[in-house]
Amino acid sequence: YPDGAFLLSTCSDAIPSRPASVVETNGMVRGVSASISKVFVSASDGWTEVATWDQPNYIATVNSLNRLYLMRVWVVAHCVDMLEAEIQALPGYSIGKTSRKVLSIGWENSHDVDNQAMLIAFQLFMCFTSLALLSNDGLITLEGLSGLLQNKPVLTYDMIASLERRKLLLLAFVGTFLFSPLYVDVLRYTYDIEGHHYWSMSFLMMAVMMALSWMAILTLVQAVPVPSPWRNRPLCYSAPVFIYCTVILFVGVELAKGRGPTQAADFWTYIAPTLELCINGSMWTSGAYVIESDVGITPVIYIVLPDLVVCMVVAWVLSILAHRLSWGRCLLNTAWTSQNAFLNELTTPQWVTSLDLDEANAISIGNKRYCKPSLMVLLGYCTVLDKSGDKVARDVAVSCSSRESSSTVDVGRESHLAAGSLKPPSKPCQETHAQYMVVSIYDLVPTITSWLRHLYQPKVVEASDYNNSTYSASTQSSNPTTTMTKTGEIFV
Known part of the structure; x- marks a missing residue:
């Protein structure tokens, strides 16, 4: 229909009613009449063509994401069998002489998205991935709550x-x-x-x-x-x-x-109408139409x-x-991080940051700057305590660089979780007892969960005893050992 067409919909009470149903968004099933008659009428020559009872009046497309996930929307006019509660709320109504039903015009809005199964699968994957990554923070929160219930200070971070x-x-x-x-x-x-x-x-x-x-x-x-x-x-x-x-x-x-x-x-x-009707001096969009996908x-x-x-x-x-x-300021001075062996191994922000890296949040003893556990978690790391008493093999030349640090200082309770012993990636040349391990926050749950370590070996960023710290990009935690909560340590 190059000049447009009207979709004439009529429902005659004299025609035997053929009941049908439409399921609404809230799950309610509404009765409609399938005996409604729909006919296309050409606007140019009056030529007619019979349509089905559920022929959409309007069809459109919306490209919200990209054409792979194109959404199609359509509207179907129905003769709706009104409910008793709806009838009682009306100031007046008409009852069909033959059918003895109260019918009204209603609109069924529907939509469909191309490749929607792919969208659902991707979103479920992203949701479960987010929950899995957040499980480490949930574990820290539970540890903090246990300390809070005991009326003790707990670790907090943004x-x-x-x-x-x-x-x-x-x-x-x-x-x-x-x-x-x-x-x-x-x-x-x-x-x-x-x-x-x-x-x-x-x-x-x-x-x-x-x-x-x-x-x-x-x-x-x-x-x-x-x-x-x-x-x-x-x-x-x-x-x-x-x-x-x-x-x-x-x-x-x-x-x-x-x-x-x-x-x-x-x-x-959103597009100029092909057909309009003048009703009470105003032009109203009329006719059945399809908004093509290219528009x-x-x-x-x-x-x-x-x-x-x-x-x-x-x-x-x-x-x-x-x-x-x-x-009291907009610019942050992060030069002090070079005085901390742990922070010196990390890449500090240079242009813009939301991290609370103010020097006031570090503990200063002499010319040393100590990194609090709360700051470590903020940076994406956490400290776990090795209770096993095992030894760590270190190959300084291959896997790590040794840096001296001051002794660990006890400043009060903060939540830490213990984990298994360490496993060297290469031939050991020196052994020393490991008290603590610094791991990525992503590796916290795998580190303290024995069955997860069989599937994934968490990497240890730093292994430290009371006198020395060792930084490594390849050391891994090994077999399950006893775990516990440890109070108040600071990493240099």
């Missing part, structure tokens, strides 16, 4: 700020929220049904995705060489303030603009992206000001 160092967990979070633009478009055309609750939640997910993506981009900026005058002087911001402000500002702005009702009302009017309906993320960018910029400025109010 989980959101630590995402700067935990790139794998940050990537998993971004992947978990990656499909939020698709959710927004699905909820757009069902806004009148679902309301603003799910709509606002989908906007929240979109804001979190963009905020975490910005944090991920900032971690990549650290790889850019920094000029000498700016070295060890990164710009500081508060990661929790940035994410929370982004979410609150974005959701608040969109609610204030009434974005949900507006987008729901304009869902089918489609504009995704919501493109419509709200300017608002989201502005909210992120404002939240970014607020996060910098929040750090300034908390610490």
Whole structure:
């Protein structure tokens, strides 16, 4: 129909009713009449063509992610058999003379996403990956709660700020929220049904995705060489303030603009209508139509992206000001980290950071700077205690570099977990007793879980006794040994 066509839908009470049913989003089954008659009428010559009773009136596509996951939306007009409760709420109604039923016109909104099984599988994978990576923090939290119940000081750290160092967990979070633009478009055309609750939640997910993506981009900026005058002087911001402000500002702005009702009302009017009818002096879009996939309906993320960018910029400025109010400065001096053997082995941020690497958070004894366990966890590492009494073989020339450190200092209770002994990667040339091991936070659960060590051997970053520390990129923990909680140690 190059000139357009009308889809004439009629339901005659004289025709014997053929009952059918439609399942709503909430699971309720609604009765409809399959005896409705639908006929295409050409707008140019009046030529007619009979259509099926469930012929869609409107069909459209939305490319929220990419064409591999194209979403198709369609609307079908039905003669709905009204429920008794709905009839009683009406000021008046008509009953069919033959069928003795109260019928009304209703609209069935449906959608389908291409390759949706792939989307579901990917999102489930990202969710379980995030939970697996977070299990290490959950273990530390449980240890902290046990100390809290005993009225003792416990280890605390900023989980959101630590995402700067935990790139794998940050990537998993971004992947978990990656499909939020698709959710927004699905909820757009069902806004009148679902309301603003799910709509606002989908906007929240979109804001979190963009905020975490910005944090991920900032971690990549650290790889850019920094000029000498700016070295060890990164710009500081508060990661929790940035994410929370982004979410609150974005959701608040969109609610204030009434974005949900507006987008729901304009869902089918993003293209110029082919046919219109003049009703009460106003032109109304009419006729059955298909919005082709090469045009489609504009995704919501493109419509709200300017608002989201502005909210992120404002939240970014607020996060910098929040750090300034908390610490009295925006630039952080990280030169002191070279005085700590453990921190000196790590790559410190140079351009921008949310890590609390202020020298005030270290313990100074003479010209030494001691790294607290809370700072270690913030940097993505944790300390485990080897109770086995086994010895560690060290090949200084091949696997590690030996650095002297001061003795361990007891400053009060902080949560530590013990793990198995160490296993050298190469031929040993020297043996010394290992008291503590520093492992990646990702390796905490595998380190203290015997059956996981059969599947994955955690790497030990540092092995330390009371007098010496050894840094290694290849040493691994070996067989299961007794584990325990240890109080208050600091690593040099």
